[in-house]
Amino acid sequence: MTAVVKLNSKHGFLLRNQAAKTHALISLLGYFAAPAATGGLGYVALPSARLLDTRTGVGAPKAKLTPNQWVAVDATTGGVPADATAAVVNMTALDQTAGGYLTAYPTASPAIASVDYHQFSRSNLVLVPLVAGRFVVQNRAATTDAMIDIVGYFSLTATARFVALPSPARIADSRTGNGGHYGTMTANSTFTVDAGGLNGVPYNVSGLWVGLTAIAAGNGYVSIYPAGTAAPHASNMDFTNGRVVPNAAIATLSPRTATAPPRFTTVNRFGSSNILEDAYGYFVSPGPN
The missing domain is CATH 2.60.120 (Jelly Rolls)
Structure with missing residues (x-):
């Protein structure tokens, strides 16, 4: 699973294993500099x-x-x-x-x-x-x-830069109703989550880095997409019956309007599952919030 990790003052982070024994492999893909830094992508x-x-x-x-x-x-x-x-x-x-x-x-x-x-x-x-x-x-x-x-x-020419949240924030959990949907998601059921204006995320964001988790009761997949658009023929996470399956995703967001903040929609395709979503950071371009 790909993870984006906020670094401590020594430019490192802690990795904690829970419950069982396991080997761990970590591969470095890149890094995000401070929002005001020059260079980068x-x-x-x-x-x-x-x-x-x-x-x-x-x-x-x-x-x-x-x-x-x-x-x-x-x-x-x-x-x-x-x-x-x-x-x-x-x-x-x-x-x-x-x-x-x-x-x-x-x-x-x-x-x-x-x-x-x-x-x-x-x-x-x-x-x-x-x-x-x-x-x-x-x-x-x-x-x-x-x-x-x-x-x-x-x-090099794109302007949106990544900003990590101080701590990950749970923005949706179908087991509790957090995010607007309560109960196991069945085939083609959806919910829409506000991204801007919550958890310290500004309104002029274009993308939200999220962690996805499916607690599956069937075989299927999850797609996320900008609110108000058609669901794509694409997958952000495939899941298998009886398994807890994690993945990361970058949610492309709908633009802010006079009546709604930037948002994204989650759809459960086939099977049944509970869906959990956690926000880790966001992408924002210079300009008014």
């Missing part, structure tokens, strides 16, 4: 769109990825300009034959996993550098289908 949120689906032949031939097979992914088909520096995508492995992992990279394959998978569908938010609007995804170990949906991109 700005973020542009995009409507969700499917870049790759090996089940249907979108972006690659219709066939599972075999061990060590790689596929070139063209992010420009999802609205990313060719001069963008990095893409933000949601990557999903599903219908796998055994345990393995997918790795996304620009030119040379690193010794890290972008998505680990075993016997269930797994999704992960991935930030991947681009070369001329493209990157490579490679499968390791087993055979699997792969889906990739665009979320947004970073570039």
Whole structure:
């Protein structure tokens, strides 16, 4: 799972394990500087769109990825300009034959996993550098289908910068009614959450970094999208019956209006699940709040 972590005064953070024993691997993808700092990359949120689906032949031939097979992914088909520096995508492995992992990279394959998978569908938010609007995804170990949906991109010319919240804030929990929906979400049920004006988030935000958790009672997936727009054919988190499944996402928000703050909608596709959402930070451009 991709995580954005607020650093302490020593430029570090603490990692705590709860309950059982486990090994832990941490890979550094990048960092966010202070909002007033010069340089760095700005973020542009995009409507969700499917870049790759090996089940249907979108972006690659219709066939599972075999061990060590790689596929070139063209992010420009999802609205990313060719001069963008990095893409933000949601990557999903599903219908796998055994345990393995997918790795996304620009030119040379690193010794890290972008998505680990075993016997269930797994999704992960991935930030991947681009070369001329493209990157490579490679499968390791087993055979699997792969889906990739665009979320947004970073570039030198974009103006929105990331601001971390002092602490994560629970903004939705269908078990308690927080966020506007109380009770298990069934197929195609939705709820809409206000992003601007709450938890210290200003009104002129364009994106909200959130943690998603599904407590699943069936097989399905969750999509998030700007309020007031049509639900996309894209996934932010696939879940499997009887499992608690986490992922991260960057919610693209509706613009502020005279009657409503920036908002996003969550839809539960197929199956049933309880959905939890936590805000970690937001993207904002210079200008009036």
